[in-house]
Amino acid sequence: MMKEMMQQPLPWYVAGAIIGLVVPVLLILGNKHFGVSANFRHACAACIPGKISFFKYDWKKETWNLFFAAGLLAGGVLTTWFLPNSGMDIAPDLVADLKPLGINDFGKLVPSEIFSWQSLFSLRGFLILVGGGFLVGFGSRYAGGCTSGHSIMGLSNLQWPSLVATTSFMLGGYFMTNFILPVILRL
């Protein structure tokens, strides 16, 4: 009974509330501002700063965020090992939309038709994984933050530029999902 309950997905209001609480927890633990994409910049500054002034700063002062990212990864490992969800209800409309696009694996968090090594070496998989990742890294830094830094932290602090960024995230997502991604998936 208990085990069955623990394997149920968290309702949106519980998941959302805990994500929101990360904002005050990080502030109170050490005046840290929630923002994951900054880690990509720290990785550049630590490993390949070149002669680029944007990567010349004391990234070691931001080590806490790298620990935070390592925690995210560890959270994924532990949950998958000890407390996986028993299954997921995907909107029937989405299933109907994706099947003609060659997605038939609805059993995992990510479809194996895209998220596999075999797919990575196909044009379709390469565009989605490598291309998509590039856009995430380029766009988040250009926008000065990602979903956590702008949409959660920035909006929590009532910053209107973060509302502009969040609106742009959604616009880009709508356009990609409905107009470009279906074309890529047919490749």
Add this chain to the structure above:
Amino acid sequence: MKTISHPWWYNLKYLLVGLILGAVFVKGEIISWFRVQEMFRLQSFHMYGVIGTAVLVGITSVWLIKKFKIKTIHGEAISFQPKKFSKGQVIGGIVFGSGWAMTGACPGPLFVQIGTGAIVVGVVLLSAVSGTWVYGYFREKLPH
């Protein structure tokens, strides 16, 4: 303002917070490629509910911290920096949103997806780091 320097292992508390958040990302299906597709196709309320609740809790928390001038556990003042508008929030924002829709993961969930065993997402992560590097390289030439 008082800032204190701490030994490295003080950072472990952030690892713990990340771990809890990562678990919630899995249990709440935030890292699901399908949930992100549903969101951008307006086929499910789930992600809107998650983000909306998170923002409401965040706004309330920040308001309380400011109102009661709450300090950190080490007694430091909590500070907030205003965000300045730049064209990057529009252009970069649209670029980022496109990438989010393709990979089904914004930066936080990228790390969690790898943890769940989707090792190939490591390539997405490396690509994201290189995207940030390319942004840094062309930064001066881009409109801001």
